[in-house]
Amino acid sequence: MSNCAAFPNAGGIRPIRYADGILSLLDQRRLPNEELWLEYSDYREVAEAIRSMVVRGAPAIGITAAYGAFLGARAIEADNYADFMNAFNKICEVLATTRPTAINLCWALDRMKSLAQANAEQSPNNLKIGLEYEAMAIAEEDVRINMNMGRHGNTLLPNKVKILTHCNAGALATGGYGTALGVIRAAVAAGKQVSVYADETRPFLQGARLTAWELQRDGIETTLICDNMAGYMMAKGEVDAVIVGADRIAANGDVANKIGTYTVAVLAKEHNIPFYVAAPVSTIDLKLSDGSKIPIEERDGREITHLGDQQLAPTGIATCNPAFDITPARLVSAIITEHGVAKGNYLEQLAGFVRQSR
Ligand code: MRU
Numbered sequence: 001m002s003n004c005a006a007f008p009n010a011g012g013i014r015p016i017r018y019a020d021g022i023l024s025l026l027d028q029r030r031l032p033n034e035e036l037w038l039e040y041s042d043y044r045e046v047a048e049a050i051r052s053m054v055v056r057g058a059p060a061i062g063i064t065a066a067y068g069a070f071l072g073a074r075a076i077e078a079d080n081y082a083d084f085m086n087a088f089n090k091i092c093e094v095l096a097t098t099r100p101t102a103i104n105l106c107w108a109l110d111r112m113k114s115l116a117q118a119n120a121e122q123s124p125n126n127l128k129i130g131l132e133y134e135a136m137a138i139a140e141e142d143v144r145i146n147m148n149m150g151r152h153g154n155t156l157l158p159n160k161v162k163i164l165t166h167c168n169a170g171a172l173a174t175g176g177y178g179t180a181l182g183v184i185r186a187a188v189a190a191g192k193q194v195s196v197y198a199d200e201t202r203p204f205l206q207g208a209r210l211t212a213w214e215l216q217r218d219g220i221e222t223t224l225i226c227d228n229m230a231g232y233m234m235a236k237g238e239v240d241a242v243i244v245g246a247d248r249i250a251a252n253g254d255v256a257n258k259i260g261t262y263t264v265a266v267l268a269k270e271h272n273i274p275f276y277v278a279a280p281v282s283t284i285d286l287k288l289s290d291g292s293k294i295p296i297e298e299r300d301g302r303e304i305t306h307l308g309d310q311q312l313a314p315t316g317i318a319t320c321n322p323a324f325d326i327t328p329a330r331l332v333s334a335i336i337t338e339h340g341v342a343k344g345n346y347l348e349q350l351a352g353f354v355r356q357s358r
Contacts, residue, residue, distance in 0.1 A: 012171025016063050023067045025055045032213040043072030050098040057173020058247045059142050062104030065095045066135040069112040073131050084124040100295040101324045102247040107282040142175035145280045148338040150186030157187050161240045164197040167258035168210035169245025179278040180243040195221040203303040227260050234271040242268045246279035253329030253346025254291025265331040274333040281337050281357040284350050291326035299323045
């Protein structure tokens with residue numbers, strides 16, 4: 001029996017469902033206490049769901065935006081191509097401004113727009129059908145891509161390995177299976193002895209609430225630690241490898257990911273621990289030469305001063321809440337994609353992977 005069969009949930013949950021014009025999202029703000037599914041049929045509400053983090057994680061944001069674009073298109077009342085495209089582009093613009101850092105959002109919307117542009121001879125009704133299929137294809141492909149990433153990433157891991165991860169780059173952050181956690185799932189499925197340290201990931205607690213929840217659900221040995229414990233665990237020899245996801249990777253291999261990732265990468269370098277990034281090719285932005293050009297989302301300071309309704313800090317205190325940071329390519333041991341593993345000269349290898357995907 002393979003390990004996959006031993007773990008009935010080994011593929012992880014699928015947080016985005018779609019059927020008959022209704023998009024259902026698992027409300028990730030409520031996890032782990034409640035599994036609440038919210039239903040959407042209006043693109044403006046989908047945009048708000050992305051903005052307010054009902055759904056989060058770069059690939060999941062892209063998939064959701066693609067469905068949002070279709071739901072918007074479905075309601076367009078136009079009888080010619082020009083009017084349809086005029087309205088459709090406006091819908092895509094609204095969705096594109098929901099979160100700035102994850103490039104998968106614009107990637108998915110560009111793909112939806114390209115489909116419409118390539119079919120200018122079609123009626124608005126046929127375009128709507130095509131867009132529905134395209135959104136479903138983006139969602140399905142994502143799971144396959146993650147499984148391929150898992151296969152490639154698994155080759156980097158020894159038979160017995162303690163892995164530290166930051167934020168949630170799991171099934172919940174994707175169409176299913178996950179990027180960083182997909183590599184972990186693949187290693188478990190290959191029969192390796194894997195244990196995971198999950199950083200809690202202040203201030204939104206994606207590690208404590210989401211990574212801990214989905215790995216526990218899969219029966220994968222997981223220990224939750226506070227972010228400021230990572231260095232101590234590394235110094236004690238408790239961490240053999242770090243694997244994280246990414247929201248955007250610049251052409252030179254600089255990586256934008258959840259705030260705190262850079263700190264973990266510096267610590268990993270100090271302790272000679274490999275630091276791996278797992279991300280689909282849709283996360284690579286060749287238009288940006290390096291990480292300094294990646295827009296970093298700044299979120300409400302209330303995420304720091306409060307825990308839910310409970311106030312933790314004095315009223316009126318100044319806050320700074322960047323949601324992501326940049327890890328320079330020199331700290332990244334390898335970038336794992338669905339096409340293979342890039343190491344060393346990222347500029348050429350990442351461009352090659354992007355060409356392969358076209
Ligand atoms: O703010 P979030 O929760 O959307 O941030 C998510 C991350 O930083 C993930 O690590 C990244 O999107 C990769 S998800 C496969």
